[in-house]
Amino acid sequence: MNAGSKPTDIQINAERLWGSLMDMAKIGATPKGGVKRLTLTDLDRQGRDQFVSWCTAAGLAVTVDGVGNIFARRAGRNNALPPVVSGSHLDTQPSGGRFDGCFGVMAALEVARTLNDRDLQTEAPFEVAMWTNEEGSRYLPVMGGSGAFTGAHTVEEILAAPDLDGVSFGDALRAIGYAGAAPVGGRRLGAYFEAHIEQGPLLENTGNTIGVVTGALGQRWFEVAVRGMDAHAGPTPMHLRRDALYGASFLIQEVNRLAKATEHSRGTVGMIVNRPNSRNVVPGETVISVDFRDTDVFGLDRMEQGIRAAAQRISAEHALEIDMRQTVFFPPCHFDASCVAAVRAGAARLGYRHMDIVSGAGHDAVNIAGVAPTAMIFVPCEGGISHNEIENATPEDVAAGCNVLLQAVLAQAG
Amino acid sequence: MNAGSKPTDIQINAERLWGSLMDMAKIGATPKGGVKRLTLTDLDRQGRDQFVSWCTAAGLAVTVDGVGNIFARRAGRNNALPPVVSGSHLDTQPSGGRFDGCFGVMAALEVARTLNDRDLQTEAPFEVAMWTNEEGSRYLPVMGGSGAFTGAHTVEEILAAPDLDGVSFGDALRAIGYAGAAPVGGRRLGAYFEAHIEQGPLLENTGNTIGVVTGALGQRWFEVAVRGMDAHAGPTPMHLRRDALYGASFLIQEVNRLAKATEHSRGTVGMIVNRPNSRNVVPGETVISVDFRDTDVFGLDRMEQGIRAAAQRISAEHALEIDMRQTVFFPPCHFDASCVAAVRAGAARLGYRHMDIVSGAGHDAVNIAGVAPTAMIFVPCEGGISHNEIENATPEDVAAGCNVLLQAVLAQAG
Known part of the structure; x- marks a missing residue:
C-alpha cells in the first residue's frame, strides 16, 4: 500500500459506479424501467461481454470456469496468498430490476478501479467474481454457479439441467461462448464479500444506510x-x-x-x-x-x-x-466473524448509519460461506421492493455500500 | 273419485316409475353412469319428445308455452277450478345425474298414470309440468322457465339470453321445436308440488325416507x-x-x-x-x-x-x-302451510319415516311459491351427492316419494 494514503482516505468513484450500473441496465432493459436478462441467453452474453471488456480495460486477468463463472484478478504483492474475492451475479428475474446482483458485480469492479486510480497494491490478490445463474429462473438449481464452485452441486448435474424448451445448461453455455477452460472450484479464497440490495424494508424503515449482514436464514x-x-x-x-x-x-x-x-x-x-x-x-x-x-x-x-x-x-x-x-x-448460515467485523468497522469508520441484519433470502454468498470466510453488505432498496421492474436504489446508497466494500476488502487483503 | 277406493289404498306403480326414470336416463347417458342433457340441445329435444309421447299415451292434453315449459293436463270433474300441478325439470348439469329434476317430472307423470289405472277423477284438473332450463348451465338465469312463468323474469329477457357460443335461448328453443304458442304464466294454479332428491345428507344420515320440505333458504x-x-x-x-x-x-x-x-x-x-x-x-x-x-x-x-x-x-x-x-x-321462501301439511299427512298415512326439512338449494318450486300454494317432497340421495354422475337413489325411496306426492295431490285436488 502506498505510504501517502490511509485506507480511511480512499473513496470509490460514485459517478463511475452509477454509470456502469446504468450502462449494464441497458442490456435487457424493459419498457417499465426494469431488466430482463435471463441466464445464458444472448442478453446474458452481451452483459458478460461488457463486464469482461471493462475488466480487461482495468487491467484485470479474466478467467472463465466450466460452468461460466467469471473471475477477474488483480495481482497482489504476494500472489501465493489466496485471493480476496467480491462479486455477485448479472442474470435477472424475468421481470427483474437494475440492482439485484448487478450492484454486487459493479461494486467489486469499482473497488478494483479505485485501487488502480490510487495505484494501491494489496498484499493478497483481489478478484471480481460473476457467478452464473443465481436467480434460477431459467435453470434449476438456483445459485447454481456458486453451488458448483463449492461442490454443493456437481458440474455434470449443473450442465445437464434443461430449460422449459429442453435446451441444456451446457448447450446454452457453449452457445454464448462462456464454457470456460478453468476448473470449477477446488481453490482457496482468502475471504468473500458480496454487496447487494437488501430486498426488504428494514434499512429504509430504520433510516440505516448499511446493513452488516451476519448470516442468512x-x-x-x-x-x-x-x-x-x-x-x-x-x-x-x-x-x-x-x-x-x-x-x-x-x-x-x-x-x-x-x-x-x-x-x-x-x-x-x-x-x-x-x-x-x-x-x-x-x-x-x-x-x-x-x-x-x-x-x-x-x-x-x-x-x-x-x-x-x-x-x-x-x-x-x-x-x-x-x-x-x-x-x-x-440450513441457517452464519457468516465469518472477522469478515462481518470488517464490514461493521468499515461502515463505522465512514460514518454511515448501520445495523446488523440477517438475510432472509438466499445469495451466492450463502454458498461461498461453506468454503471461505464470507460476509455481505446490504444497501436499502426503495420500499423494500425487488424482483420487480420498479426495484430502485439511490446513487448515494450504492456508493456508500461500495465504499464499505472497499474498506472491508482492504482490511482482509492487507 | 270412485266409491270403491279410498286415497290410502292407492299405490303408484313403482316398477313403471323406475322404468321411466331409467329410460329417460338413456337420453344423454354418460360412460360414468350419469346424464348430460343440457337445456335446449338436441338431447333435450329427445327427452321432451319422449316425455310428450308418454303424456299423450296417458291421455293428457299437452300444451307448450312461449319459453318451452310443457304442461300435460288431466281433466278434473270441475275444470273451472285452477289445476293442481306437479313437476320439475328434465335438463341436467354438464356432468349431471339420473334423478335431479327428472324424478320430479316422472313422479308427476306416474301420479297421472296411477289415476288412470284406477280410473279416478279428481275434482280439480291435474297437470304435469316440465320447466325449461332449471340448471342454468347453458343459459342464465337459473330456473328461467319457472321464473318467466311467475313474472320474476320477462319473456323477452329469457329469450334474448345468449349461450357461450352466442346462440340465443329463443333461437335454440325454436331449433328444437319447443317454442310453444301458449302464453307464459298469467293463470292460477290451485297448488304446486315438486318431488326431488334431497341433494344433501340429512335424510340418509337420520334414516328418514321422506323430507317434508317447509321452505327454502x-x-x-x-x-x-x-x-x-x-x-x-x-x-x-x-x-x-x-x-x-x-x-x-x-x-x-x-x-x-x-x-x-x-x-x-x-x-x-x-x-x-x-x-x-x-x-x-x-x-x-x-x-x-x-x-x-x-x-x-x-x-x-x-x-x-x-x-x-x-x-x-x-x-x-x-x-x-x-x-x-x-x-x-x-329472499327465504316459506312454503304453503296447507300444502306442507298435505305432504306430512301423506307420509304419515303411508308409514314412511319423515322429517321436516328446509331446502338449501333453489328449485322451480321456489319460483312457483311466489304465485301459488306450494310444497316439495324430498327423497334421500346416496351420500348426499348430486350434480355428479354418481348421483344415486333407490327404487324404494323414489317410489315412496311418488306415493307421498300422490297423497298430497289427491288431498289438494279433491
Missing part, C-alpha cells in the same frame, strides 16, 4: 394438502361438513403465530390451490405452501413441530386428512 | 377482496407484513362461526383467488366468495352484519383494505 418449506369432502353449500348443514379450506385457514394462522414468536423467524403461506373452487361448493381439497425461515435450526425445528402438532389437532377436530411433505431445506 | 352472496402488499417471504419481518391471505383466513373462520350459530344458517367460502400465489411471496391480494343462506332474512342480515364488522376489525388490525360486494340475493 435457514429455510424449510412444506407442501400441505388438506382433504375433506366436496358438498353443496346449500343443503349441507355446518356440522356435517368436511371443509378443506376452513381447515387450511387454521394452518395459515398457525404458520403466522409460530413465526411471530421470535424476531428472526419467518412463516409464510404464499400459495393456495383450492378445489373445486366453486362459489357454492364446500371445498374438498386445499393445498398450501408453507415457507419457514429462521436464524437457527432449532427455530426451524420448533416451527415444524408446531405446524405438525397443529395439523394433527385440525385433522381430528374437523375430520380432515392432512398430508405434509418437505420440499426445501437450507 | 334465502341466499346472500358476496365477493370479498382483501388487499395488502406483495413482499418477499424471506427479508420481510412478520410485523411489517400486510398479508392478504392471512387476513382472509380470519374472514373464512368468521363466515363459519356466524353460520354455526343457528341450525338453519349456512356460510361457505367456496372460492379463493390468491395473488401472486407464489411460494415465497407474501400474498398482496386475496379474493374470496361468501355464500350465506338462512331460513329467515334476519338470519341473513345477522350474518351480513357479522362479516362486515369482522372485515372492519381485520382491516384495522392487519393494515389491509377489504372491499365487500353483494353478488346474489334470494
Whole structure:
C-alpha cells in the first residue's frame, strides 16, 4: 500500500459506479424501467461481454470456469496468498430490476478501479467474481454457479439441467461462448464479500444506510394438502361438513403465530390451490405452501413441530386428512466473524448509519460461506421492493455500500 | 273419485316409475353412469319428445308455452277450478345425474298414470309440468322457465339470453321445436308440488325416507377482496407484513362461526383467488366468495352484519383494505302451510319415516311459491351427492316419494 494514503482516505468513484450500473441496465432493459436478462441467453452474453471488456480495460486477468463463472484478478504483492474475492451475479428475474446482483458485480469492479486510480497494491490478490445463474429462473438449481464452485452441486448435474424448451445448461453455455477452460472450484479464497440490495424494508424503515449482514436464514418449506369432502353449500348443514379450506385457514394462522414468536423467524403461506373452487361448493381439497425461515435450526425445528402438532389437532377436530411433505431445506448460515467485523468497522469508520441484519433470502454468498470466510453488505432498496421492474436504489446508497466494500476488502487483503 | 277406493289404498306403480326414470336416463347417458342433457340441445329435444309421447299415451292434453315449459293436463270433474300441478325439470348439469329434476317430472307423470289405472277423477284438473332450463348451465338465469312463468323474469329477457357460443335461448328453443304458442304464466294454479332428491345428507344420515320440505333458504352472496402488499417471504419481518391471505383466513373462520350459530344458517367460502400465489411471496391480494343462506332474512342480515364488522376489525388490525360486494340475493321462501301439511299427512298415512326439512338449494318450486300454494317432497340421495354422475337413489325411496306426492295431490285436488 502506498505510504501517502490511509485506507480511511480512499473513496470509490460514485459517478463511475452509477454509470456502469446504468450502462449494464441497458442490456435487457424493459419498457417499465426494469431488466430482463435471463441466464445464458444472448442478453446474458452481451452483459458478460461488457463486464469482461471493462475488466480487461482495468487491467484485470479474466478467467472463465466450466460452468461460466467469471473471475477477474488483480495481482497482489504476494500472489501465493489466496485471493480476496467480491462479486455477485448479472442474470435477472424475468421481470427483474437494475440492482439485484448487478450492484454486487459493479461494486467489486469499482473497488478494483479505485485501487488502480490510487495505484494501491494489496498484499493478497483481489478478484471480481460473476457467478452464473443465481436467480434460477431459467435453470434449476438456483445459485447454481456458486453451488458448483463449492461442490454443493456437481458440474455434470449443473450442465445437464434443461430449460422449459429442453435446451441444456451446457448447450446454452457453449452457445454464448462462456464454457470456460478453468476448473470449477477446488481453490482457496482468502475471504468473500458480496454487496447487494437488501430486498426488504428494514434499512429504509430504520433510516440505516448499511446493513452488516451476519448470516442468512435457514429455510424449510412444506407442501400441505388438506382433504375433506366436496358438498353443496346449500343443503349441507355446518356440522356435517368436511371443509378443506376452513381447515387450511387454521394452518395459515398457525404458520403466522409460530413465526411471530421470535424476531428472526419467518412463516409464510404464499400459495393456495383450492378445489373445486366453486362459489357454492364446500371445498374438498386445499393445498398450501408453507415457507419457514429462521436464524437457527432449532427455530426451524420448533416451527415444524408446531405446524405438525397443529395439523394433527385440525385433522381430528374437523375430520380432515392432512398430508405434509418437505420440499426445501437450507440450513441457517452464519457468516465469518472477522469478515462481518470488517464490514461493521468499515461502515463505522465512514460514518454511515448501520445495523446488523440477517438475510432472509438466499445469495451466492450463502454458498461461498461453506468454503471461505464470507460476509455481505446490504444497501436499502426503495420500499423494500425487488424482483420487480420498479426495484430502485439511490446513487448515494450504492456508493456508500461500495465504499464499505472497499474498506472491508482492504482490511482482509492487507 | 270412485266409491270403491279410498286415497290410502292407492299405490303408484313403482316398477313403471323406475322404468321411466331409467329410460329417460338413456337420453344423454354418460360412460360414468350419469346424464348430460343440457337445456335446449338436441338431447333435450329427445327427452321432451319422449316425455310428450308418454303424456299423450296417458291421455293428457299437452300444451307448450312461449319459453318451452310443457304442461300435460288431466281433466278434473270441475275444470273451472285452477289445476293442481306437479313437476320439475328434465335438463341436467354438464356432468349431471339420473334423478335431479327428472324424478320430479316422472313422479308427476306416474301420479297421472296411477289415476288412470284406477280410473279416478279428481275434482280439480291435474297437470304435469316440465320447466325449461332449471340448471342454468347453458343459459342464465337459473330456473328461467319457472321464473318467466311467475313474472320474476320477462319473456323477452329469457329469450334474448345468449349461450357461450352466442346462440340465443329463443333461437335454440325454436331449433328444437319447443317454442310453444301458449302464453307464459298469467293463470292460477290451485297448488304446486315438486318431488326431488334431497341433494344433501340429512335424510340418509337420520334414516328418514321422506323430507317434508317447509321452505327454502334465502341466499346472500358476496365477493370479498382483501388487499395488502406483495413482499418477499424471506427479508420481510412478520410485523411489517400486510398479508392478504392471512387476513382472509380470519374472514373464512368468521363466515363459519356466524353460520354455526343457528341450525338453519349456512356460510361457505367456496372460492379463493390468491395473488401472486407464489411460494415465497407474501400474498398482496386475496379474493374470496361468501355464500350465506338462512331460513329467515334476519338470519341473513345477522350474518351480513357479522362479516362486515369482522372485515372492519381485520382491516384495522392487519393494515389491509377489504372491499365487500353483494353478488346474489334470494329472499327465504316459506312454503304453503296447507300444502306442507298435505305432504306430512301423506307420509304419515303411508308409514314412511319423515322429517321436516328446509331446502338449501333453489328449485322451480321456489319460483312457483311466489304465485301459488306450494310444497316439495324430498327423497334421500346416496351420500348426499348430486350434480355428479354418481348421483344415486333407490327404487324404494323414489317410489315412496311418488306415493307421498300422490297423497298430497289427491288431498289438494279433491
